[in-house]
Amino acid sequence: MASRLTSSALPALVAAGFFLCASPTLDAQWFKYPTADVPRGADGKPNLTAPTPRTRDGKPDFSGMWLTSDGRPCSPQGEEFRVCGPELPMSRYGVNIGSGTPGGLPYRPWAAQQVKTQIEQHAKDDPHVRCMPDTFVRSYGLPHMQKFIQTPRLLVMLDELNANYRQVFIDGRPLPEDPQPAWNGYSSAKWVDDTLVVDSIGFRDGLWLDSAGTPLTDAAKVRERIRRPDFGHLEVEVTIDDPKAYTKPWTVTLRQAIVLNTELVDEICVENEKDIRHLVGK
Numbered sequence: 157m158a159s160r161l162t163s164s165a166l167p168a169l170v171a172a173g174f175f176l177c178a179s180p181t182l183d184a185q186w187f188k189y190p191t192a193d194v195p196r197g198a199d200g201k202p203n204l205t206a207p208t209p210r211t212r213d214g215k216p217d218f219s220g221m222w223l224t225s226d227g228r229p230c231s232p233q234g235e236e237f238r239v240c241g242p243e244l245p246m247s248r249y250g251v252n253i254g255s256g257t258p259g260g261l262p263y264r265p266w267a268a269q270q271v272k273t274q275i276e277q278h279a280k281d282d283p284h285v286r287c288m289p290d291t292f293v294r295s296y297g298l299p300h301m302q303k304f305i306q307t308p309r310l311l312v313m314l315d316e317l318n319a320n321y322r323q324v325f326i327d328g329r330p331l332p333e334d335p336q337p338a339w340n341g342y343s344s345a346k347w348v349d350d351t352l353v354v355d356s357i358g359f360r361d362g363l364w365l366d367s368a369g370t371p372l373t374d375a376a377k378v379r380e381r382i383r384r385p386d387f388g389h390l391e392v393e394v395t396i397d398d399p400k401a402y403t404k405p406w407t408v409t410l411r412q413a414i415v416l417n418t419e420l421v422d423e424i425c426v427e428n429e430k431d432i433r434h435l436v437g438k
Contacts (some may be wrong), residue, residue, distance in 0.1 A: 310326060322343065355378065
């Protein structure tokens with residue numbers, strides 16, 4: 157099955173700080189299958205600012221295909237590898253999640269040194285580049301589609317990259333007291349009006365939140381406030397409380413845009429991967 161983008165970790169792309177976009181294969185199965193129940197304007201085009209879809213119990217329905225809407229353009233220097241276009245953007249937060257924070261993130265000294273080192277070495281130690289799973293915070297900023305499936309008691313997030321998944325329980329369960337460390341941690345949520353407030357703990361140590369090496373440790377607590385203000389957009393306010401890596405909690409809002417008329421496609425990073433052996437730093 158053809159993928160929308162390259163799965164291999166090309167050194168030149170690592171140096172640029174983000175992956176480039178491949179041209180979609182138009183004849184691949186379901187790449188252009190029409191999305192059902194899309195509101196349309198008088199001109200017949202999708203109305204992305206139409207009212208928020210709701211479930212039978214009146215809650216906002218987050219179901220759908222999503223991709224970052226904070227995209228930055230692909231770099232022309234990668235044209236020798238792939239035809240680049242705006243359809244699968246890399247978020248600026250995927251490159252540097254603290255880019256919009258005045259004064260930068262409140263790193264502890266070791267975390268600041270990690271970021272400095274990885275920027276100098278073109279993120280050669282990036283777990284994403286080495287085909288390891290990404291935590292959900294980072295997934296919001298990557299150029300890979302996610303599919304949300306919402307039920308009254310569970311929100312499931314399917315990540316196109318590496319067939320990754322996440323479960324957000326909305327059934328009132330408490331967070332585990334002694335969780336087995338996990339890539340996406342453990343998430344329990346509750347509704348506050350039209351906002352889903354999600355608390356997550358139990359992360360593996362050594363996770364990255366961006367290409368710059370911004371860390372997430374096993375001491376982290378993450379709170380998301382997820383809203384769907386209209387048909388075509390999600391707003392995910394993320395607060396990171398990680399005393400092992402930062403001197404105080406910090407917050408960023410990661411925006412998502414709906415993706416229509418397509419479906420998830422296998423994109424397995426290590427399939428035919430030949431680049432890791434060539435990655436070197438300074």
